[in-house]
Amino acid sequence: IIMLTAKSSITDQINGIKCGADAYICKPFNSEELQVRVEKLLEIRKLLKEKYLRIVFKGEKNSMSNDINSDFLQQVxxxxxxxxxxxxxxxxxxxxxxxxxxxxxxKKLNALTGFPASTYILQVKLELAKKILSTYDRSIGEVA
Structure with a gap:
Protein backbone atom coordinates (compact mmCIF):
# COMPACT_ATOMS: atom_id res chain seq x y z
CA ILE A 1 0.00 0.00 0.00
CA ILE A 2 1.39 3.34 -1.05
CA MET A 3 -0.33 6.39 0.37
CA LEU A 4 -0.32 9.30 -2.06
CA THR A 5 -1.74 12.26 -0.18
CA ALA A 6 -1.71 16.01 0.31
CA LYS A 7 -1.29 15.55 4.07
CA SER A 8 2.38 16.19 4.64
CA SER A 9 2.83 16.58 8.39
CA ILE A 10 5.06 14.08 10.15
CA THR A 11 2.08 13.06 12.33
CA ASP A 12 0.04 12.22 9.22
CA GLN A 13 2.95 10.24 7.79
CA ILE A 14 3.41 8.27 11.01
CA ASN A 15 -0.33 7.55 11.19
CA GLY A 16 -0.29 6.39 7.57
CA ILE A 17 2.56 3.98 8.24
CA LYS A 18 0.86 2.75 11.45
CA CYS A 19 -2.27 2.01 9.42
CA GLY A 20 -0.29 -0.33 7.18
CA ALA A 21 1.07 1.79 4.36
CA ASP A 22 4.35 0.52 2.94
CA ALA A 23 5.22 3.98 1.65
CA TYR A 24 3.93 7.51 2.14
CA ILE A 25 4.33 10.05 -0.65
CA CYS A 26 3.15 13.64 -0.33
CA LYS A 27 1.65 15.69 -3.16
CA PRO A 28 2.97 17.18 -5.29
CA PHE A 29 5.03 14.11 -6.02
CA ASN A 30 7.71 13.11 -8.45
CA SER A 31 6.52 10.32 -10.75
CA GLU A 32 10.02 8.82 -10.84
CA GLU A 33 10.00 8.54 -7.03
CA LEU A 34 6.65 6.75 -7.17
CA GLN A 35 7.91 4.36 -9.83
CA VAL A 36 11.11 3.57 -7.88
CA ARG A 37 9.15 2.95 -4.67
CA VAL A 38 6.74 0.61 -6.45
CA GLU A 39 9.63 -1.30 -8.05
CA LYS A 40 11.45 -1.63 -4.72
CA LEU A 41 8.33 -2.77 -2.86
CA LEU A 42 7.65 -5.39 -5.54
CA GLU A 43 11.28 -6.52 -5.39
CA ILE A 44 11.12 -6.90 -1.60
CA ARG A 45 7.85 -8.84 -1.86
CA LYS A 46 9.38 -11.17 -4.47
CA LEU A 47 12.44 -11.79 -2.28
CA LEU A 48 10.22 -12.58 0.71
CA LYS A 49 8.15 -15.05 -1.32
CA GLU A 50 11.32 -16.78 -2.51
CA LYS A 51 12.66 -16.89 1.05
CA TYR A 52 9.52 -18.51 2.45
CA LEU A 53 9.35 -21.04 -0.36
CA ARG A 54 13.02 -21.98 0.21
CA ILE A 55 12.38 -22.44 3.93
CA VAL A 56 9.40 -24.72 3.31
CA PHE A 57 10.45 -26.65 0.20
CA LYS A 58 14.22 -26.77 0.53
CA GLY A 59 14.37 -27.02 4.31
CA GLU A 60 16.57 -23.95 4.68
CA LYS A 61 16.93 -22.59 8.19
CA ASN A 62 15.05 -19.44 9.03
CA SER A 63 17.45 -16.75 10.21
CA MET A 64 14.65 -15.11 12.19
CA SER A 65 13.49 -17.71 14.68
CA ASN A 66 10.39 -15.74 15.67
CA ASP A 67 9.21 -14.92 12.15
CA ILE A 68 5.41 -15.15 12.32
CA ASN A 69 5.01 -15.60 8.56
CA SER A 70 7.51 -18.44 8.45
CA ASP A 71 5.81 -20.12 11.40
CA PHE A 72 2.42 -19.74 9.69
CA LEU A 73 3.73 -21.25 6.47
CA GLN A 74 5.40 -24.11 8.31
CA GLN A 75 2.18 -24.85 10.20
CA VAL A 76 0.18 -24.88 6.95
CA LYS A 107 -4.82 -13.86 0.96
CA LYS A 108 -2.10 -14.87 3.41
CA LEU A 109 -0.72 -17.69 1.26
CA ASN A 110 -0.88 -15.53 -1.85
CA ALA A 111 1.06 -12.78 -0.08
CA LEU A 112 3.70 -15.21 1.22
CA THR A 113 4.08 -17.62 -1.69
CA GLY A 114 2.28 -16.19 -4.69
CA PHE A 115 -0.14 -19.15 -4.66
CA PRO A 116 -3.74 -19.46 -3.45
CA ALA A 117 -4.38 -22.30 -0.98
CA SER A 118 -5.42 -24.93 -3.54
CA THR A 119 -2.33 -24.32 -5.66
CA TYR A 120 -0.07 -24.25 -2.60
CA ILE A 121 -1.45 -27.64 -1.49
CA LEU A 122 -0.66 -29.01 -4.95
CA GLN A 123 2.85 -27.47 -4.84
CA VAL A 124 3.58 -29.11 -1.48
CA LYS A 125 2.40 -32.48 -2.81
CA LEU A 126 4.48 -32.11 -5.99
CA GLU A 127 7.60 -31.11 -4.05
CA LEU A 128 7.24 -34.15 -1.80
CA ALA A 129 6.71 -36.43 -4.80
CA LYS A 130 9.79 -34.94 -6.46
CA LYS A 131 11.83 -35.51 -3.32
CA ILE A 132 10.66 -39.13 -3.02
CA LEU A 133 11.34 -39.86 -6.70
CA SER A 134 14.85 -38.42 -6.53
CA THR A 135 15.74 -40.08 -3.21
CA TYR A 136 14.14 -43.52 -3.39
CA ASP A 137 13.85 -46.09 -6.14
CA ARG A 138 10.09 -45.73 -6.64
CA SER A 139 7.90 -45.54 -9.70
CA ILE A 140 5.64 -42.59 -10.37
CA GLY A 141 2.63 -44.85 -9.81
CA GLU A 142 3.86 -45.81 -6.33
CA VAL A 143 4.45 -42.18 -5.38
CA ALA A 144 1.07 -41.06 -6.70
Missing part, protein backbone atom coordinates in the same frame (compact mmCIF):
# COMPACT_ATOMS: atom_id res chain seq x y z
CA UNK A 77 2.74 -27.16 5.31
CA UNK A 78 2.75 -29.56 8.26
CA UNK A 79 -1.04 -29.86 8.09
CA UNK A 80 -0.82 -30.59 4.36
CA UNK A 81 1.82 -33.29 4.96
CA UNK A 82 -0.27 -34.82 7.74
CA UNK A 83 -3.51 -34.94 5.72
CA UNK A 84 -1.98 -35.54 2.30
CA UNK A 85 -3.39 -39.06 1.94
CA UNK A 86 -6.94 -37.91 2.72
CA UNK A 87 -8.67 -37.68 -0.67
CA UNK A 88 -11.20 -35.20 0.76
CA UNK A 89 -8.53 -32.78 2.02
CA UNK A 90 -9.15 -29.33 0.54
CA UNK A 91 -8.37 -25.66 1.01
CA UNK A 92 -11.57 -25.38 3.05
CA UNK A 93 -10.42 -28.11 5.44
CA UNK A 94 -7.01 -26.46 5.65
CA UNK A 95 -8.65 -23.13 6.51
CA UNK A 96 -10.74 -24.85 9.18
CA UNK A 97 -7.61 -26.46 10.66
CA UNK A 98 -5.90 -23.06 10.75
CA UNK A 99 -9.05 -21.51 12.29
CA UNK A 100 -9.29 -18.81 9.62
CA UNK A 101 -11.63 -18.20 6.70
CA UNK A 102 -10.78 -19.56 3.27
CA UNK A 103 -10.48 -16.01 1.93
CA UNK A 104 -8.01 -15.07 4.69
CA UNK A 105 -6.02 -18.24 4.04
CA UNK A 106 -5.89 -17.46 0.32
Missing amino acids: TNIIYRDMKNAEFSSKKLADEMAISISQLN
Whole structure:
Protein backbone atom coordinates (compact mmCIF):
# COMPACT_ATOMS: atom_id res chain seq x y z
CA ILE A 1 0.00 0.00 0.00
CA ILE A 2 1.39 3.34 -1.05
CA MET A 3 -0.33 6.39 0.37
CA LEU A 4 -0.32 9.30 -2.06
CA THR A 5 -1.74 12.26 -0.18
CA ALA A 6 -1.71 16.01 0.31
CA LYS A 7 -1.29 15.55 4.07
CA SER A 8 2.38 16.19 4.64
CA SER A 9 2.83 16.58 8.39
CA ILE A 10 5.06 14.08 10.15
CA THR A 11 2.08 13.06 12.33
CA ASP A 12 0.04 12.22 9.22
CA GLN A 13 2.95 10.24 7.79
CA ILE A 14 3.41 8.27 11.01
CA ASN A 15 -0.33 7.55 11.19
CA GLY A 16 -0.29 6.39 7.57
CA ILE A 17 2.56 3.98 8.24
CA LYS A 18 0.86 2.75 11.45
CA CYS A 19 -2.27 2.01 9.42
CA GLY A 20 -0.29 -0.33 7.18
CA ALA A 21 1.07 1.79 4.36
CA ASP A 22 4.35 0.52 2.94
CA ALA A 23 5.22 3.98 1.65
CA TYR A 24 3.93 7.51 2.14
CA ILE A 25 4.33 10.05 -0.65
CA CYS A 26 3.15 13.64 -0.33
CA LYS A 27 1.65 15.69 -3.16
CA PRO A 28 2.97 17.18 -5.29
CA PHE A 29 5.03 14.11 -6.02
CA ASN A 30 7.71 13.11 -8.45
CA SER A 31 6.52 10.32 -10.75
CA GLU A 32 10.02 8.82 -10.84
CA GLU A 33 10.00 8.54 -7.03
CA LEU A 34 6.65 6.75 -7.17
CA GLN A 35 7.91 4.36 -9.83
CA VAL A 36 11.11 3.57 -7.88
CA ARG A 37 9.15 2.95 -4.67
CA VAL A 38 6.74 0.61 -6.45
CA GLU A 39 9.63 -1.30 -8.05
CA LYS A 40 11.45 -1.63 -4.72
CA LEU A 41 8.33 -2.77 -2.86
CA LEU A 42 7.65 -5.39 -5.54
CA GLU A 43 11.28 -6.52 -5.39
CA ILE A 44 11.12 -6.90 -1.60
CA ARG A 45 7.85 -8.84 -1.86
CA LYS A 46 9.38 -11.17 -4.47
CA LEU A 47 12.44 -11.79 -2.28
CA LEU A 48 10.22 -12.58 0.71
CA LYS A 49 8.15 -15.05 -1.32
CA GLU A 50 11.32 -16.78 -2.51
CA LYS A 51 12.66 -16.89 1.05
CA TYR A 52 9.52 -18.51 2.45
CA LEU A 53 9.35 -21.04 -0.36
CA ARG A 54 13.02 -21.98 0.21
CA ILE A 55 12.38 -22.44 3.93
CA VAL A 56 9.40 -24.72 3.31
CA PHE A 57 10.45 -26.65 0.20
CA LYS A 58 14.22 -26.77 0.53
CA GLY A 59 14.37 -27.02 4.31
CA GLU A 60 16.57 -23.95 4.68
CA LYS A 61 16.93 -22.59 8.19
CA ASN A 62 15.05 -19.44 9.03
CA SER A 63 17.45 -16.75 10.21
CA MET A 64 14.65 -15.11 12.19
CA SER A 65 13.49 -17.71 14.68
CA ASN A 66 10.39 -15.74 15.67
CA ASP A 67 9.21 -14.92 12.15
CA ILE A 68 5.41 -15.15 12.32
CA ASN A 69 5.01 -15.60 8.56
CA SER A 70 7.51 -18.44 8.45
CA ASP A 71 5.81 -20.12 11.40
CA PHE A 72 2.42 -19.74 9.69
CA LEU A 73 3.73 -21.25 6.47
CA GLN A 74 5.40 -24.11 8.31
CA GLN A 75 2.18 -24.85 10.20
CA VAL A 76 0.18 -24.88 6.95
CA THR A 77 2.74 -27.16 5.31
CA ASN A 78 2.75 -29.56 8.26
CA ILE A 79 -1.04 -29.86 8.09
CA ILE A 80 -0.82 -30.59 4.36
CA TYR A 81 1.82 -33.29 4.96
CA ARG A 82 -0.27 -34.82 7.74
CA ASP A 83 -3.51 -34.94 5.72
CA MET A 84 -1.98 -35.54 2.30
CA LYS A 85 -3.39 -39.06 1.94
CA ASN A 86 -6.94 -37.91 2.72
CA ALA A 87 -8.67 -37.68 -0.67
CA GLU A 88 -11.20 -35.20 0.76
CA PHE A 89 -8.53 -32.78 2.02
CA SER A 90 -9.15 -29.33 0.54
CA SER A 91 -8.37 -25.66 1.01
CA LYS A 92 -11.57 -25.38 3.05
CA LYS A 93 -10.42 -28.11 5.44
CA LEU A 94 -7.01 -26.46 5.65
CA ALA A 95 -8.65 -23.13 6.51
CA ASP A 96 -10.74 -24.85 9.18
CA GLU A 97 -7.61 -26.46 10.66
CA MET A 98 -5.90 -23.06 10.75
CA ALA A 99 -9.05 -21.51 12.29
CA ILE A 100 -9.29 -18.81 9.62
CA SER A 101 -11.63 -18.20 6.70
CA ILE A 102 -10.78 -19.56 3.27
CA SER A 103 -10.48 -16.01 1.93
CA GLN A 104 -8.01 -15.07 4.69
CA LEU A 105 -6.02 -18.24 4.04
CA ASN A 106 -5.89 -17.46 0.32
CA LYS A 107 -4.82 -13.86 0.96
CA LYS A 108 -2.10 -14.87 3.41
CA LEU A 109 -0.72 -17.69 1.26
CA ASN A 110 -0.88 -15.53 -1.85
CA ALA A 111 1.06 -12.78 -0.08
CA LEU A 112 3.70 -15.21 1.22
CA THR A 113 4.08 -17.62 -1.69
CA GLY A 114 2.28 -16.19 -4.69
CA PHE A 115 -0.14 -19.15 -4.66
CA PRO A 116 -3.74 -19.46 -3.45
CA ALA A 117 -4.38 -22.30 -0.98
CA SER A 118 -5.42 -24.93 -3.54
CA THR A 119 -2.33 -24.32 -5.66
CA TYR A 120 -0.07 -24.25 -2.60
CA ILE A 121 -1.45 -27.64 -1.49
CA LEU A 122 -0.66 -29.01 -4.95
CA GLN A 123 2.85 -27.47 -4.84
CA VAL A 124 3.58 -29.11 -1.48
CA LYS A 125 2.40 -32.48 -2.81
CA LEU A 126 4.48 -32.11 -5.99
CA GLU A 127 7.60 -31.11 -4.05
CA LEU A 128 7.24 -34.15 -1.80
CA ALA A 129 6.71 -36.43 -4.80
CA LYS A 130 9.79 -34.94 -6.46
CA LYS A 131 11.83 -35.51 -3.32
CA ILE A 132 10.66 -39.13 -3.02
CA LEU A 133 11.34 -39.86 -6.70
CA SER A 134 14.85 -38.42 -6.53
CA THR A 135 15.74 -40.08 -3.21
CA TYR A 136 14.14 -43.52 -3.39
CA ASP A 137 13.85 -46.09 -6.14
CA ARG A 138 10.09 -45.73 -6.64
CA SER A 139 7.90 -45.54 -9.70
CA ILE A 140 5.64 -42.59 -10.37
CA GLY A 141 2.63 -44.85 -9.81
CA GLU A 142 3.86 -45.81 -6.33
CA VAL A 143 4.45 -42.18 -5.38
CA ALA A 144 1.07 -41.06 -6.70
